[in-house]
Amino acid sequence: MDKEDLLKKYFKQTLSEQEQKEFYLLLDTDSDFKVMFEEYSDFNLAFKSHEAEQLKDFLKSIDDQPKIKKTVWYKTPLFYYSAVAILIIALCVPFLMRPSADSLYNDYFDTYPNVEQPIVRGTVKNSAYNAFDLYENNRFVEAAQKFEVILKDTNNSNLRFYYAMSLLNSSQYDLAQIQLSELDQQDFDYKDETLWYLSLILIKKKQTQEAITKLKELDKSNSPFKSKERKLLLQKL
């Protein structure tokens, strides 16, 4: 066998038994072969060592590689932005969905009935008769005028309340508020009703905290008047 082939087989560790005998015989007897072997061995081991260092650096570089992050849907920027947007919208919903002052007023306002002097057959036609008649017939502007005239001669809180109701039903909110605020200082038959309608005017004027105060004042009196509506209204404010 060729000497170089023998060397190759030796370093590949693939020598057969017979080739091994031949190899070691040459190594003992052939000085040229011995030189060849030693030179091959020197270069083989030198390259093995050099390559091992290169491979070590290569393996370290694999560990140093930035890990490619597996982007899952819930870690994408789009998800975060969407989540933030949804959160903001969710937080704003109560505000966005909060009914307007006008709609709250319209939802809860109703004309207070004439319980002071119902117009029935045989009703005594006193000075207030025409005013209440107009009030019952939803002619609130005229009713307010009549009540105003009457109140110039007599300071009747009950009639003043209906004067205020006439003003309110004719959308004269500021004037109605003045009358109700004056009545609020008094203790009279329509005290609870006064607080209720005063709070509705405050809601319409977007004076929410003042309205809440009036409604809570009504709560403290344990008044049955508009008790369910009061509770609902307070939740919405």
Added chain:
Amino acid sequence: MVEHIREEDLQQRLRADDKSALEFIYKSYKSEFLNFSKRYDLNIDDALDIYQDSVIAMYQNFVMNQLELSNSTIKTYLFGIGKHKIYKVSNLNKTRLKIENDIEESEEVITKEHQLNYYQKQLSELIGNISESCRELLRLFYYRNLTIQEIVDLTQYKDANTVKSHKSRCMKRLKSLVKSK
């Protein structure tokens, strides 16, 4: 069957000095080996160092000796090398070392580690100073143990004589570098 084909394919690629196959093997068994090494009270840095040296020893056996594993897998072979390296690093005798039966004992896993003499060390250090073409040619001949004809077949050299003459010049260049040092 697929696993078997893939195993053979991987071995073939390792013998052909395919670095991508090396990277695949390295990544595939790293975590498992580091967990395995925890049994021997090694710190993570030592365990990783041993794993890298084991992968290198395994790879060099494929490249230099054209290793063909017929009775074991690459993983078993690699872990076998690693186990022996752990044994050496741990400096424990075999009775104290808990060698598990899940790794086959085999003589072929005991890789030869030669201490380089002074001349060999100088050669190794100066390999980086010769031209790339020289380095690659000598590498193919002395490291991959390819024959002259195999080098001709694998490279752009036109014939065996060209390879021989180029190789001769490259060896002289490297030897002269050692002498001049």
